[in-house]
Amino acid sequence: MEDQRDSYSQFYERNANLVYAVALSYLRHREDAEDCSADVFAQVFEQKLTFESIEHERAWLVTAVRNRCRNRVKHWFQSRRDEMPENGRSDEAAVQLRMTMDAIAEMPEKYRLPLVLCAVQGYSTAETAKMLQTNESTITTRISRARKILRKKLEGGEMNEA
Amino acid sequence: MKRDDLTNEQEILNALKNEYTMDANQRSRVLENAWKRAENGEQGIAAGKLRPSRSPSYRIHESVRRALPLAACIAVVLAGGLFAYYKLPRVNETQISETTTAVSDTVSTSDTTTTTIASLTTVKQGSDAFRTTVNSESRTTVSETTTTAESAESTMTTQASAAETEAEASAEVQTVGTTAATMLTTTTTSTTAKTTTTTTTTTTTTTTEKSEEFIVTDADLYVPNMSVYAGEQITLTVRFGRNMEFAGAQMYFVLRDQNLPNRMAQIHAIRADIYEQTADGGTQQVETLGAVDHGQMLAACVTAQSGNSILTTESVIYLDVTIPKDAQNGDIYRLELFEDSKYAMADDQTGLFRTQFGDIKVVG
Numbered sequence: 001m002e003d004q005r006d007s008y009s010q011f012y013e014r015n016a017n018l019v020y021a022v023a024l025s026y027l028r029h030r031e032d033a034e035d036c037s038a039d040v041f042a043q044v045f046e047q048k049l050t051f052e053s054i055e056h057e058r059a060w061l062v063t064a065v066r067n068r069c070r071n072r073v074k075h076w077f078q079s080r081r082d083e084m085p086e087n088g089r090s091d092e093a094a095v096q097l098r099m100t101m102d103a104i105a106e107m108p109e110k111y112r113l114p115l116v117l118c119a120v121q122g123y124s125t126a127e128t129a130k131m132l133q134t135n136e137s138t139i140t141t142r143i144s145r146a147r148k149i150l151r152k153k154l155e156g157g158e159m160n161e162a
Numbered sequence: 163m164k165r166d167d168l169t170n171e172q173e174i175l176n177a178l179k180n181e182y183t184m185d186a187n188q189r190s191r192v193l194e195n196a197w198k199r200a201e202n203g204e205q206g207i208a209a210g211k212l213r214p215s216r217s218p219s220y221r222i223h224e225s226v227r228r229a230l231p232l233a234a235c236i237a238v239v240l241a242g243g244l245f246a247y248y249k250l251p252r253v254n255e256t257q258i259s260e261t262t263t264a265v266s267d268t269v270s271t272s273d274t275t276t277t278t279i280a281s282l283t284t285v286k287q288g289s290d291a292f293r294t295t296v297n298s299e300s301r302t303t304v305s306e307t308t309t310t311a312e313s314a315e316s317t318m319t320t321q322a323s324a325a326e327t328e329a330e331a332s333a334e335v336q337t338v339g340t341t342a343a344t345m346l347t348t349t350t351t352s353t354t355a356k357t358t359t360t361t362t363t364t365t366t367t368t369t370t371e372k373s374e375e376f377i378v379t380d381a382d383l384y385v386p387n388m389s390v391y392a393g394e395q396i397t398l399t400v401r402f403g404r405n406m407e408f409a410g411a412q413m414y415f416v417l418r419d420q421n422l423p424n425r426m427a428q429i430h431a432i433r434a435d436i437y438e439q440t441a442d443g444g445t446q447q448v449e450t451l452g453a454v455d456h457g458q459m460l461a462a463c464v465t466a467q468s469g470n471s472i473l474t475t476e477s478v479i480y481l482d483v484t485i486p487k488d489a490q491n492g493d494i495y496r497l498e499l500f501e502d503s504k505y506a507m508a509d510d511q512t513g514l515f516r517t518q519f520g521d522i523k524v525v526g
């Protein structure tokens with residue numbers, strides 16, 4: 001039992017940030033993202049899931065957390081929650097970060113996830129493509145468009161690229 | 163943020179990594195919650211436990227989500243109730259339709275009941291006391307009169323056999339339309355019931371001696387029951403239930419509050435399409451005089467020019483009336499017909515030829 005717990009703790013350490021980042025990009029609320037992440041890991045622990053490879057476990061986790069987040073976001077109560085965390089900072093850098101996070105949060109899902117996973121979390125294009133179960137070239141294109149949208153948004157324009 | 167600042171775009175995205183990354187406290191909290199949920203998920207299913215340690219915001223969210231359908235149902239029911247209470251007319255349409263059905267059943271099954279109209283008409287001539295009885299008792303409810311009529315049917319069958327006008331009366335009633343039949347029989351059944359008690363003291367030997375006189379019974383004229391609002395202007399349509407012989411050919415109408423006899427609805431106009439029976443048995447339209455102003459038009463009169471003729475069931479009289487604005491919910495107005503104007507304006511309840519028909523109920 002202890003061995004199993006240790007292995008799952010390693011599993012958790014490996015993937016905690018990935019799950020949390022995806023959840024936060026959907027839910028835009030720190031507590032809800034934590035709650036959703038805990039749900040996904042609880043399912044793995046409870047059902048004692050095992051995965052064939054690192055890529056497999058990442059792809060499974062991204063899909064699982066994405067589905068849970070979609071279920072929550074489509075509810076009217078959750079869809080009205082728009083509370084990105086401030087982390088208690090009020091300087092100019094914090095304001096810029098907040099604006100950027102808002103802009104990312106308002107992007108369409110197909111651009112937001114590659115940007116968060118690849119450009120923010122630092123996964124490679126190949127890793128991101130496997131997690132999102134699509135082609136590398138598609139990921140590259142989407143990241144490029146996401147950056148364009150982000151730039152345009154921060155300049156004050158509208159997001160017309162969707 | 164301007165374009166110049168975006169030269170460091172990647173740096174900003176790198177800085178965002180901190181925002182999208184859990185700190186140590188968050189990591190340990192999420193891991194702890196995940197294990198708790200996993201353990202309670204395994205053991206709690208058997209123990210019947212709910213999953214604990216949800217975040218406060220999630221619990222609020224779940225509570226609202228679960229309560230929402232019930233709250234919506236309650237709101238819809240309340241809104242419907244309030245709408246029904248305040249907006250819909252407070253008249254029980256079901257009761258009216260049920261009553262109508264019951265009465266029409268009686269009509270279709272009992273020819274003997276209709277024949278008693280004729281015998282009643284003849285009996286009525288000889289007894290003022292009997293007329294009083296008819297007028298005072300004609301307000302009983304339809305359900306009661308229907309029951310009474312059934313119980314009195316056998317008695318009336320024997321009496322009707324002695325009436326000379328039996329065949330004529332039954333034939334006339336059968337020509338009345340569906341709605342007309344309903345209204346006609348509503349009053350017919352009540353009359354029938356009274357006849358059973360009256361004929362025990364009044365012999366039928368007085369039958370046709372005065373049958374040539376103009377006489378009005380509850381069954382002879384009818385208007386439909388209506389629901390109206392205070393101050394509403396309506397048109398009452400009055401029809402003949404049978405061919406009627408009018409000596410004076412003058413009819414005075416009053417729409418009177420049954421609780422306050424001094425209060426009457428204003429009649430604006432009276433129109434009439436009167437048909438009389440010709441010598442060869444056909445019909446022809448009779449020229450009529452229009453409305454006659456009588457006491458600020460609280461009573462209206464129609465006069466058939468031909469006089470002394472038999473007016474047929476095709477005849478129709480239209481009365482344009484306005485219900486008083488101060489009428490209360492539940493007030494009942496009834497149309498009254500008089501042969502003589504001196505009775506029309508008086509609130510004397512014992513007018514010789516006074517009759518009542520049709521319930522005009524005030525609602526809202």
